[in-house]
Amino acid sequence: MVSGDQVQPQPPILLTPADLAALSEAVRRSEGVQEHAERLLAELTLTRQLLDGCPAGVAVLDSELRYLYINDALARLNGLPAEDHLGRRLRDILPDLESSEQLLGQVLRTGAPQVITVGGQTPAVDSPDKRWWLGAYHRLDNESGEVLGVAGVVLEVTEALRGREHLVRAGNRMALLDEANRSTGSTLDLGRACQALADLLVPRFADYAAVDVVDPEGTPRVPSERYPLRLRRIALSTTPELTETTSRMGRLGEFVVHRAGSPMAHVLADRSPLVLSHPDDEAMRQFSPSSGGEEHYLQMGANSGIYLPLAVRDDLVGAVMVFRVGDSPPLTAEDTGLLGDLTDRAATGIAHAVRFTREHETALEMQRAFLNAPTVTGPGVETLGRYLPAGSGAEVGGDWFDTLALPHDRTLLVVGDVMGHGIRAAAAMSEYRSVLRTLAIQGSSPDFILLQAERTALTLELDRVATCLLALLDPRQERVTFSNAGHVPPLLVTPDGTRTLLNLPVAPPLGVGLGSFSATTVPLPPGSLLVLCTDGLVERRDRDIETGLRTFATLPLAPGEPLPALLDTVISHLDPSTSEDDVAVLLARTRAPGSDRDDTSRLPAGWVNWPGSPPY
Template structure:
């Protein structure tokens, strides 16, 4: 304060040593009158404020430094009861500081000064650096917690859409106002490929604050894809593996982000001022990008944001890539299963059939379940349900061999017990090393009967026209491939409108539950017996489903057609 004292010599500070202490300390000290106007400021406060002492004399703090938050209520309480109190002063002065908002902690005492009456003396200390340190520490803790949360909240399933939604939900509103994910599209099934030199991104998931959802819908255009040329920031991120940052972006900078320059207007209309694009990269290939935006009063992205978001992106890229590979392999496996399984043959016109196949939820592997319907002489129809032991491609290949062999044997028109016996003998002779269970049932619409035999397979069920379900317990012979033979058949009545259900153990088998108990539980169901068979199977699956099935499920339903159909 240029050595200038704004207060006349008073007994309390008139002593030379005391005055040297007050004016030489680094702590700001002020003396205020009963109206909170300044009577004295020491040089330390002058350096903090950037103003001379004369600027304060006879004026309140608000009149001199209006950008500071003032503790006037606290000061009046000290004047009233004489109890010292602490108060906080925060804001900015005329002195530039790398800390931005500054913070002081001050203690105020009521004093009686000759000739001045009741006054206040305030002594403060700046704690801006401490507050900044604590804020930074808290921010670091929050971001570490966010990274930890990513491990449990992103990638909880092997579904791409779900994984992308989990990612944007984690990012917004914690680190950004709006977030959107786009995935590199490598397969162009059902759509023409992108132009040469373009990269196709498939829009997946996004999140925006209320009132800004329209921006996400319009940014990428009307279609599900965006074809990105070189020179666009999104493409640059994927090509280099480095994020792109546009803080307080100009229109020209926004145009580096969008394929269509007109979309700059959309950013402006939504109040978006800063953008960050983070690549989703795995060690082997680019997966996609995250687009993040801050709008309105939100601060631009800083270096810490950049580090945190890229760390989240790196983790999410692995989860999304795993989901994508699972989806691709799962689709390929199902296509292979369908190719091996194919649809059952068309039965005789007097019989209608419907079938379902569901892979287990444990893996993408194909399995050994199969079903078939084979027309026989005399308007009979042979229904087949089989299950080769094990999972995977070897079981599926064995299933295909067993199915073809059984079709050849069934052409003889022998009884179901004889067919199973010959089937078992030939499989054992061929040396196929996988056992299989098998259930055969011949429907005879003319006689209104069904004759069935089992090679270690679960019993069929009969759904009566009144929707009651009855399990048909058959004599169970040994599985196919043992060479033991010895199969017995059972003939039951099939009244008009009655449906026969054949299934594999994946439909009813439950952990920690006896299989016979699970089969008997079928009799507690009530199924729609008078509608389409597809509706019956859908209802059956819906009522027995409890999350992902533990084993593959195959179901075959057959019913004699009404004579008037």
């Protein structure tokens, strides 16, 4: 066990216990020995007992870093008898100890004591696990300043460091789980919630991560291995090196179909993760959900991967796929457990986002259906309306507009806003819209229509109140009659460009039960423009509604311009994209009798301009 270039063992310079006993006997038999010599010998004996019996490891090495003395405690730590150390170099006894000779050489050169933790392995434990020792070292000099060697006291601190490391890992784990909760649970935007999870996983745990969400129309409510599973890819995250390769593995928004009986279908049906370690080509094909994409998965060069279900109790939300590639260390069982906890935490936030998104889309589709119902205007009136749902982080509300042709060439304009958001608000909106239409065709005045609508709402026990503005246009008489139930006032722009925010009497909203509605009639010259809107256009959380109304009243509208251009002006100047509420805007312009001009390119009256479809 001694290397070929090792210096031959030298006799130790320190006395052995037998030497000390012989010296003590000689001192007692000698005549003329001074009393202080006996005390010195007693002190030497006590010191030796202290070193030999010390539970910490103690060693003395000469200037060539050869062992001169080692106590039994250190011999046990090193895994060799004490006598096997004497005269041998440190590196020959403990070749797997990190930087030990370099450290002691520095103590010999500088004379500065060192307290340091070193790691490595010794013959004491037959285990590949690394161990650590805390050592305090100082140089030994004689009275003339000659360097004799170095002494050290050593304690093994492996368990203490492992315990501290375990606490650190536990703290990091909790922090990571909290981060997963915050990042996925702080938004109701499905794309953001899923992307937050993917970004949390890459590059911290994986080189590639994809988050898929179950498509309710393509997956049975209770998934099983007998049915194919269809998911939609909502989020992706990769390291820069994999961007080009993984771009061919599927884009955001695409459907991912897992064949019936496939390993992936088994994972989702049983809610149990699938782990691949050093997968071969056949194993990687299991990760390819749709036919035709196998080669792209093989080209990634993964050394390990995990497919984890996203579920909240018995409800399957989706799945997460992660890979490590190239020189990245393969995923371990510990990684699998942590990733499972992460996805469990994230599943709750993503499930909330899924439910909200589906409700948001359902309410939006209801709005589409209601506002796309055929609308007709009387002669001499052209209209154009637009509904703008709030951003994906807010629920669809109950805003609406309507136009209705009435006898005697009159046209009724309606703009309303049901309190609240979501499907119930959209459903209430449809009820109010139907009630107002039914009452309007009876030929009543706007104030009487609102009064009857109020009574009907109370009779039907509608649980949502609604603001509403009615405008009855009579181009023949060149006048318009308004009645307002708690709504934003309209803007009138006459042919000469004069803009007036009409100050109408305001009654309580419909459904409150305090209705006492009045009618106000104002002149409406041919070529006049009316702009009706809901409060989402002019009100913001960080802006007083009066400020929005002043902006509304001073819009640069030229009444002769095409209605689409005028509507774009309204939208661009008031920027409803920053509103937390949805917006309905209705423009109406009267024409001279007999005029066939239609600057909306002959769009159907009441045409609705919808933004793009929702992201899910």
